[in-house]
Amino acid sequence: MYIDSPLTNTNFILSGDRFLKAWNEELQFETPIYHANSVSAYTEAEQLSRDSDNEQSSGSTGSLGGSAPVEIDFTAWITDAVVFKEWQIARDSEFDLIEFRENNLSFSHIFRDAGNTYVRFAAANADGTCTYYSTTYDISIGESDIKCPNAFSPGTEDGVNDIWKVSYKSIISFECHIFNRWGQKMCSFNNPADGWDGKYKGKVVPSGVYYYVIKAKGADGRSYNLKGDINIINYERSGSPGTPGS
CATH class of the missing domain: 2.60.40.10 (Immunoglobulins)
Structure with missing residues (x-):
């Protein structure tokens, strides 16, 4: 009789039948421990x-x-x-x-x-x-990619399209800065999963055109130096458009 080599340290118990008893032999025999040699x-x-x-x-x-x-x-x-x-x-x-x-x-x-x-x-x-x-x-x-939206509506009650975020894939380093038309920085973040809620110093900024500057690197070695505009729409408040909230 052949058996597969055990994967763990094992001993065997061999059992006989009534003929062993007739021959004054033990019905069971226990072997010494077999130390496993096979691996899995x-x-x-x-x-x-x-x-x-x-x-x-x-x-x-x-x-x-x-x-x-x-x-x-x-x-x-x-x-x-x-x-x-x-x-x-x-x-x-x-x-x-x-x-x-x-x-x-x-x-x-x-x-x-x-x-x-x-x-x-x-x-x-x-x-x-x-x-x-x-x-x-x-x-x-996968290969890297960044897509930047050009408009959003912060401060809306329905919570739809109220945060400006890039769409990205396989980006391993990232930094984004957002400015108003006079070059004043509105916010910065270095995680592509984050975004801008349209606020400056805790208040939603007026409607108008703002600008992003992105520097990033993809897992495929591709470098990104992106610039573009962000249009804030569907928002009304007092104050001059384009100036940061007070």
Whole structure:
């Protein structure tokens, strides 16, 4: 009788029939502990979500990657005989050139470069006679993009289109400054998920034309130097148009 090599330290109990009793033999025999030599593992990858309503989606549902930066938690569970273990990250699916290694069973990694990156878990026993490689995780980061709206209506009661935000994808560095027509800065922010609520010093500014200046960099290496106008509409208040609220 042959059985697969156990993945954990194991002992066996062999049971006989009535003939053993007739021969004055024990009906059960327990073997010494067999120390496992074969290795295996179970792995998981979980992508952390971001709560951003203006980030463009990319990639299919259930796949890893999308709009950079992408943070993913990796976890592995191993069997008793595993001595050597590591996570491996490479830009080629054959892992000819491994760019990053991690010896902990669990770790988190942020992917910032556009294109495909591959991750797998490797394990081996003490003498290297038995090895294991997990399924390869394919993380696909999309090309960058920024789109800027040219109008919004701050201070509205329905909450529709009342914040000026860019639409973006795979942006890894970002800064935005907004000015009135006289060059006075209304606000600044460095997270593309943020925006301008149309306020200056806590008060909604008058209707008119304002201007944005954006400097950003994408995961694909693309640089953005954007300038344009923002029209504030559907808002009435006292004061001279274009001047900041008092």
